[in-house]
Amino acid sequence: xAINSGTSYTANRKPASYYAGKIGFYLLIGLIVLVFTxxxxxxxxxxxxxxxxxxxxNPDLLPIPVTLENYSGVFQGRNFGQNIINSFLVAAxxxxxxxxxxxxxxxxxxxxxxxxxxxxxxxxxxxSMFPGIAIIGPLxxxxxxxxxxxxxxxxxxxxxxxxxxxxxxxxxxxxxxLPQELEEAAEVDxxxxxxxxxxxxxxxxxxxxxxxxxxxxxxxxxxxxFARTFMSTEANFTAPVAIAxxxxxxxxxxxxxQISAGAVILTIPLIVLVLLFQRRIISGLTSGAxxx
Numbered sequence: 001x002a003i004n005s006g007t008s009y010t011a012n013r014k015p016a017s018y019y020a021g022k023i024g025f026y027l028l029i030g031l032i033v034l035v036f037t038x039x040x041x042x043x044x045x046x047x048x049x050x051x052x053x054x055x056x057x058n059p060d061l062l063p064i065p066v067t068l069e070n071y072s073g074v075f076q077g078r079n080f081g082q083n084i085i086n087s088f089l090v091a092a093x094x095x096x097x098x099x100x101x102x103x104x105x106x107x108x109x110x111x112x113x114x115x116x117x118x119x120x121x122x123x124x125x126x127x128s129m130f131p132g133i134a135i136i137g138p139l140x141x142x143x144x145x146x147x148x149x150x151x152x153x154x155x156x157x158x159x160x161x162x163x164x165x166x167x168x169x170x171x172x173x174x175x176x177x178l179p180q181e182l183e184e185a186a187e188v189d190x191x192x193x194x195x196x197x198x199x200x201x202x203x204x205x206x207x208x209x210x211x212x213x214x215x216x217x218x219x220x221x222x223x224x225x226f227a228r229t230f231m232s233t234e235a236n237f238t239a240p241v242a243i244a245x246x247x248x249x250x251x252x253x254x255x256x257x258q259i260s261a262g263a264v265i266l267t268i269p270l271i272v273l274v275l276l277f278q279r280r281i282i283s284g285l286t287s288g289a290x291x292x
Contacts (some may be wrong), residue, residue, distance in 0.1 A: 040267065047071065047260035054257050059180075070257035071265070079235045080262065083242035087266075090152055090227075090238060091220035094159040098167045099209060100215045101160070106171025107197060107205075112184070121172070128165030132158065143230060154230045155238075159223065163216045174208030175201065212254055214277055218270055239266050 003033040009157035043226050046054065062246075072078050109117055109124075139158060140149070178201060186196035227238040237245065243262040246255050 017261065023225070024284055037067050038110045041165055041268075043260050047257060047264050049117050049257060070255075070261035073255070073258050074262045074265065078242070078246075080236070080239070080242055082235055083237050083239045084235065084265075086152060087221055087239040090159065091217045093156055094163060094220040097156065097160045098163045099213055102167030102212060103202070103205075103209065105164075105200065107175050110175030111178075111201070124165045124168050127161070128169075132162060132225055138227065139226075140229060149230055150233050150236050152236065155223075155226055159220050159225045163219055164213060166219075167212045168249060170212045171205065173206055174205050176203050199202035210277060212272060213269045217273070221266075221270060250283055 002273065011040045045063050048066050048068070049059070050065065050067050050069070051062075052062075053060055053063065083256075105124075109121055125227065143149055143154050182200050182204070183196050186200045187193070222240060223238070224244070226243045228244070231237050231241060234242070239262070243259055246259050246262065
């Protein structure tokens with residue numbers, strides 16, 4: 001009995017190389033996380049420093065003493081609160097517009113078989129590869145003739161246009177992987193094709209729709225090029241443009257502490273959004289990766 005027990009223990013014991021590999025793997029993951037989070041951590045540290053500590057020749061690693069004056073200073077003498085509202089309105093309307101158009105287009109390209117479907121998907125992909133800087137001049141002239149410059153609606157068209165390809169491709173893949181039998185059963189029960197789409201397919205595609213919504217919102221929230229080109233008054237700036245336009249008030253130094261504080265304020269909602277819906281994002285992005 002004792003010999004068998006010792007033999008079983010030896011057989012189940014893992015070699016030292018197994019634990020060494022596992023430790024090395026977690027150390028590698030920790031290093032990757034540190035590399036990717038270090039800029040944001042340094043941003044937070046900078047936002048908590050006093051001006052004297054911030055502009056020292058040899059700045060301290062930690063913010064000693066800690067101050068919140070940079071966060072309050074962001075809103076003093078500026079329209080940063082309105083700029084955040086502008087960013088939210090533009091991102092929200094862009095997300096809704098992309099989801100409305102992208103859901104219908106994604107369902108058509110993913111579920112309905114017709115000639116030229118792959119060609120249309122190719123056009124959608126080509127639009128996503130087109131650089132925004134190449135068309136910003138003609139767009140500015142067109143919007144200027146329409147008297148839309150310095151108005152928030154001027155951002156809706158380019159934002160929706162450049163976010164639609166991602167929406168359509170993501171939702172087309174999601175709709176394509178849904179069981180065909182559910183749609184056929186609904187039609188047998190007398191449901192209209194649009195009714196089957198609205199009552200059966202749309203709820204099943206909710207994870208993909210949520211994923212697309214989050215990605216569109218993040219892209220629109222962070223967009224800088226179009227917002228900086230089409231907006232020239234501070235009250236109409238979106239938050240990223242407002243942060244890039246911060247200038248020192250009452251001194252000649254660049255307000256790096258306030259710039260860092262504004263960037264932290266702008267980033268925190270996105271972090272919370274991703275943490276709340278990370279499972280839906282992963283499930284939506286990996287849809288169609290495994291067949292059968």
